[in-house]
Amino acid sequence: MRFNLAPGEKLLDREIRICNRKQAGLPDSPFPFLASSLSFSPAWCEALQQRLAESALALEGEQSCLPSAGLATVHAMLQMGWTLQLQRMPLRPSMLRATGMSARQPLPAAWHNWLGERRLAWQWRQTQAARLRWPDLLLALPITGADKRAHANPYPALIQCLGQMAGKPSGAGANRLRELAAVSTEAWCLHAEHTELQALESFFYLRRDSTITPNWWLYRNDLSPCIDRLMQCLMQAQQFLAMPQRCD
Incomplete structure (x- = not known):
């Protein structure tokens, strides 16, 4: 197929x-x-x-x-x-935009809720284990006995940043996104909660029922490396919650 x-x-x-x-x-x-x-x-x-x-x-x-x-x-x-x-x-397309892409041109991958798709895929992998083999769903998780107390929780800051920036392009907000994209994978995994991960899904795709999107950062070539890294970390966090025994 x-x-x-x-x-x-x-x-x-x-x-x-x-x-x-x-x-x-x-x-x-x-x-x-x-x-x-x-x-x-x-x-x-x-x-x-x-x-x-x-x-x-x-x-x-x-x-x-x-x-x-x-x-x-x-x-x-x-x-x-x-x-x-x-x-x-793998349900993990790149969110990187080419340098010369027009600010009005959407990235094809941005039309899908990949965080939502992987959330559902992990549910099926657990509930349909006898009938579903999906090795490419696994991402590398560089967790080596990290202590949760040694890492600040980045989720409230990301939810607040994206929520406040929605529909309002902001240089300060873009800089904050760059800072959050530099947060370690360990922090995203160790502080992960299902409710926060699901709350973040809507910020990482474009809606088809609207000609104007609040998620303007998905059209910014210079921010696409940050968006790609953040989505990777959130996907790793989903996996960490689904398979914590593989992350010791």
Whole structure:
């Protein structure tokens, strides 16, 4: 199974290809995701598209954002009773913007709530352990017996910073983001709480139902390394909560 390949890419034998409707060149399709295959009938593919649409709706309710084709497919396949071995699907795209990108050009990866997607993926990895193998979900966690008391809690500062800056570009706020991006991975992991991590999700993606976003920092080329580092740390913190025994 492969996702969102370039238009015209040849279908392989035994391949199931899933594309979002824009990537498939069918923006007016009633289905958010399109399926194609040489090994399964058109009727089977259409039934899968219906399943994917149902999964997309359910997942959008859980993360306030249309899911990626990959996450919707995993959800649909689990609902269908499949056993899955996932490869090359870390749900961790780069948030780095190229130096010459226009300040009006969104990064394609910014349209998805990747923190929300990994939150759900970790839940499934635990509740569907017998049917779901997902090794690429694991990130390196450089935790070596660190003492929580030796690290200040960075979460209140990040929530306050992003909340106050929303819709209000600020040089001082940008500098504060740079400072927070330099906080150690240990601090983010050791002070992690599910409620704070989920509260931060909305600051790291763009909403499709609005032409004006409060998350202006996602359009700043100079801030993208900070955003990428912060998202990496928050994803590591999610994993730390899900698998604390691997972080001793």
